[in-house]
Amino acid sequence: MTDRWGHSGTWEDMLRQTFKGADIKVEDLYLLEACDLEGLKERVTPRAIAAVLHANPSLERIWGTRYPEICTFIDKVTTEYGPASTRQELEFLSDKIVWEIAELLIYHRDPKFYEKRAAIDLDLKELTEEVNFDNRIVVDVGAGTGRIAFQAAPLSRWVFAVEPVTSFRRFMRERIRNERIKNVYVIDGLLSDIPLPDKFVDVLTTCQAFGWSLLDELQEIERVMRPGGIAIHFSGIPIDENGTIHPVITSDKWGYKCQQLSNQGALHCKYVRRF
Numbered sequence: 001m002t003d004r005w006g007h008s009g010t011w012e013d014m015l016r017q018t019f020k021g022a023d024i025k026v027e028d029l030y031l032l033e034a035c036d037l038e039g040l041k042e043r044v045t046p047r048a049i050a051a052v053l054h055a056n057p058s059l060e061r062i063w064g065t066r067y068p069e070i071c072t073f074i075d076k077v078t079t080e081y082g083p084a085s086t087r088q089e090l091e092f093l094s095d096k097i098v099w100e101i102a103e104l105l106i107y108h109r110d111p112k113f114y115e116k117r118a119a120i121d122l123d124l125k126e127l128t129e130e131v132n133f134d135n136r137i138v139v140d141v142g143a144g145t146g147r148i149a150f151q152a153a154p155l156s157r158w159v160f161a162v163e164p165v166t167s168f169r170r171f172m173r174e175r176i177r178n179e180r181i182k183n184v185y186v187i188d189g190l191l192s193d194i195p196l197p198d199k200f201v202d203v204l205t206t207c208q209a210f211g212w213s214l215l216d217e218l219q220e221i222e223r224v225m226r227p228g229g230i231a232i233h234f235s236g237i238p239i240d241e242n243g244t245i246h247p248v249i250t251s252d253k254w255g256y257k258c259q260q261l262s263n264q265g266a267l268h269c270k271y272v273r274r275f
């Protein structure tokens, strides 16, 4: 069976293939931050996460401090499912959880490994053919290791790389220091909560980084964009026979146009809106 992203098997299988050899363990679950915990319940098998939580009770305290809303889910799942019945079962279920959310753990453990295995070729032409960067303020949200931000920097006035995961921010700041880059600023934030003023941004980009809370994100983008600005979202999801996969953002209300990318790698299309 092949899913809509063209992967056969489950998402977990795909992560096991993509990140084969990654050094991730059940203890790394302690590294998860609020942005990871927000979507956790949609990602994990309830029986497996319950077994892991029973075996590691201090996870609730740590996760609950970072993202209090997770406690309702933890209470529900640990009430419904008991502990694993044997050590082997616990090992099996722990391994399952680790691989169901492997990329999140790798973000925290090893940004370089993530970049090597999962970074998607993005031809900067896909951006520069839409907009001239000269003297513009560019914001890349969900910047990860900064692939777009660092490519855009030599062309732009300032680049803000907005990223909620601490280890990615540290990774980008090290690169800025090592390469003495003068115009890239790394900041903590979410697409639904961009820590920049109203009407500030000339060019906003995301690459495989939208849709956690889509309507809040679209509103937030409208808030920060300058009149005359442009927002471009690169997506790894193929467009369908109607020429779109995203009825919400391509609706009249939000007004994005969907375009197939010429270079058919793992990225399939871009959504472009001029403000």
Ligand SMILES: C[S@@+](CC[C@H](N)C(=O)[O-])C[C@H]1O[C@@H](n2cnc3c(N)ncnc32)[C@H](O)[C@@H]1O
Residues within 6 Å of the ligand: 035, 036, 107, 119, 120, 141, 142, 143, 144, 145, 146, 147, 163, 164, 165, 168, 189, 190, 191, 192, 206, 207, 208, 209, 212
């Ligand atoms: C699939 S990675 C893509 C990283 C980078 N854009 C790239 O193409 O290499 C998704 C990124 O979005 C970040 N992220 C997670 N939740 C987010 C949110 N609510 N708003 C913005 N970024 C988020 C993750 O930490 C991660 O860096």
